[in-house]
Amino acid sequence: MANGVLVFAEQRDGAFKKATYEALSEGHRLAEKLGQPLSAVIIGSGIRHLANEAAHYGATTVYVADVAPLAKYSTDGYVKALTEAIQAAQPSVVLAAATAMGKDLAPRAAARLDIGLASDVVETHIENGALTVTRPVYAGKAFATVAFQRSPAFATLRPNVFPAASPDASRTAEVKPIGATIVDALQARVTDILAAAKGKIELTEASIIVSGGRGIKGPENYYLIQNLADALGGAAGASRAVVDAGWVDHSRQVGQTGKTVSPTLYIACGISGAIQHLAGMSSSKFIVAINKDPEAPIFKIADYGIVGDLFEVVPKLTEQVSAMRQN
Amino acid sequence: MKIAVCIKAVPETDTRIRIAADGRSIDRTDVKFIISPYDEFALEEAVRLKEAKGGQVIALSLGGDEVPNLLREALARGADEAVHIAAAGIAIDDPLCVGKTLAAALKGLTPDIVFFGKHGVGGDNQQVHAIVAEKLGWPQVTVVTKLEVGDGRLRAEREIEGGVEVVETGLPAVVGAQKGLNEPRYPKLQSIMQAKKKPLATKTFADFGLTAAEVGPEGAGLAVTALRLPPPRQAGRRIAGDPGQQAAELLSALQNEVKVI
Structure with missing residues (x-):
């Protein structure tokens, strides 16, 4: 039984x-x-x-x-x-x-x-x-x-x-x-583990995720997303558009053909909110959207919406979070 | 080399899902089916391997009427022959039944390597390739982002949390393809024309010596008893002001309402 x-x-x-x-x-x-x-x-x-x-x-x-x-x-x-x-x-x-x-x-x-x-x-x-x-x-x-x-x-x-x-x-x-009969004749073996950058938090395990979309305009600006994620002690993600453009690695993609995540807090920066992306993150407990287009679909599911330029808002946020953390 | 690739027909990823009248499945009306996106990486890797080492690529797909067109697409993208395994009588949403059917089909083909996408988009089970590997008694490497196939062996890199595992194993083996493994090609018009002449066979589970008790509903490991849409999320509040004020007000909300900071 x-x-x-x-x-x-x-x-x-x-x-x-x-x-x-x-x-x-x-x-x-x-x-x-x-x-x-x-x-x-x-x-x-x-x-x-x-x-x-x-x-x-x-x-x-x-x-x-x-x-x-x-x-x-x-x-x-x-x-x-x-x-x-x-x-x-x-x-x-x-x-x-x-x-x-x-x-x-x-x-x-x-x-x-x-x-x-x-x-x-x-x-x-x-x-x-x-x-x-x-x-x-x-x-x-x-x-x-x-x-x-x-x-x-x-x-x-x-x-x-x-x-x-x-x-x-x-x-x-x-x-x-247990396991006494397991001898050293395994079919497939891990010969090496290549660690990603030390301290990098895995998207699916993070309780805070900051993601960047097409609104970041180019790979050279992704640091804005990473900096905010670092300040918050979270992980940095991306939309499919950003991954397909080759701006960031696919391991950071959130959405139907990327990772499905459910952090406590998801901050979408410059992400319009295609159904593909929403599928991967809409079970997050709280969603923040920062986007300059007030009509962006992401605002329909965001608990906090900021209509504004991410190039201005995100650095301010990073700065204030860092300042608060230091006190 | 004999290379097999298993592909799945799935609803296009931007499909708005509706629940069918039975309350347990999706409404397939007007749904457009595509090759599951991860299977495109599997197919591309199979074709590249054939181009490098010689041999043939056989594409298999288990499903209904939506499958033949997608197998023609696989042929246009470089597969040499295709096998459509008819869904009739098979519990096609059950990973165990699908895995058993594909394993039986592959056993007869005796391939050196079998590619799958890391998971079929939609069902999101991420199980079938591991079940197939188990039923065949072959090693598996899942979520593969880099692959080298040598003489009777392979070396693969697979994605894990915060890093990459390097795995080595002998052949035959089952490989689950992750995005990043390659950049799938678009078929040329000439390949599309040639694909029409390539062989596409249709089989049933009985052709592989399987019974309805093994792969039909009574052989299923799981039963979906209900399917529902998630509760719609409501838009919350807009935070106005200049960027500095917006940041400050958001931070205050994150501290006092979300309580994550």
Whole structure:
């Protein structure tokens, strides 16, 4: 009989990611609603110390695959460890964060178990003891309610959506080692990780995003967007027009063919608000639009609208934010 | 090399989505279908690989009546032959059923490498290529922004949070293409004319030895029980004044109302 919620607790470089705390916290809330236990699985090498932290977020059993071949991420090595944990825990629900790793790992693990996976979930519901979820489709132009036809129910959770709970350091968990059969013969291996500029915040993880559109007029002006993002401690994004023009890298594109984001604050500078762009950011909690065209569609969805020249308003804003931060 | 590329027909990205009468799917009236944008990078990479190494490119697509035109477009963009897998009887919105069907079709083709877009725009599941790789027992590299294919091996760069992972693996393998991998070409008139003569076969799931129990609704992993539009956002307030005043008032709102600073 299936029992409990199992969370894949993603770590990189020996630390949990922000999205991991969110997944553990949501897993704990679901486990409480179901009246079932929470367990976690941690995969890597030299990561045993993280088991305590998973316990602080409510896991009562922590499966730990701490073996040298898993020091760097590999799809098949991690799938083996994750499916071993699922088979050991026999959960009714499995959760992972919809991160780069989660999106690579989860569908393959689900396929191995021949079960369905709901991607990028933004809401969970328990009805009659069963999980249903809501997930955006068409980059957020519509939302689908999804039921699971097979057990366990498996979902990846969109980062920045589910709140992280406060850890309780008095909680403890039973630690169960797994992964002993994983030997060094993995199909695909990560041979190197090329880090982006240090301190750069990933769009999908940022709670504040400042984006620039065609209104910035050229790549030489993108620093205005970056400076404001830096002053606010956020990430810098862009519209498709700016990416397609080659002004900034595609990894910064927000919209239907870029990233779908839901930060607390989204500041759109010189972005008119094409439906393609709105799809990717309209689930942001607060939206600010700065645009010189008072008729720009972006104003229809903005909580705060500034009709003005971004070349004047954005530097003023950066200056005032920086001044405030210094006090 | 034998190179396969899987493409998906999706509504044009600027489509205004309406919910169909069943409350669970989109209204397809007047919707124009295109090759899913990420699949264009997959197709272009497949054709470039063929041009560099020799061989052939086979394009596959699972779907309804909207598919043949898009497969002709893939042929015009450099694919050599195409296979339309008819949607009838397949749970085409279910990643598990779609993945199983494509895996069965690809198994018979024995390609050296299979390209997908990193995700099909619309369903936004980002799952099918990983399911196919699993069902074939092949390695996968997803969200690829740079690819080098050597003798029986590949080296790929894949996008992760705040960086790039370099992945090496043997062939055959499944690759998910991300924007930035290449710059897709526009087909020339001559290629469009030639594409009309290239082979385009139509198959059903039964041709791959699959049953309705495996890939039909009863084989599905998920069921969509409802589809709704997001609540419309209301326009908030306009902040007037000179740029300095506008910045100051916005900053005050961000501190006191949004509370993020």
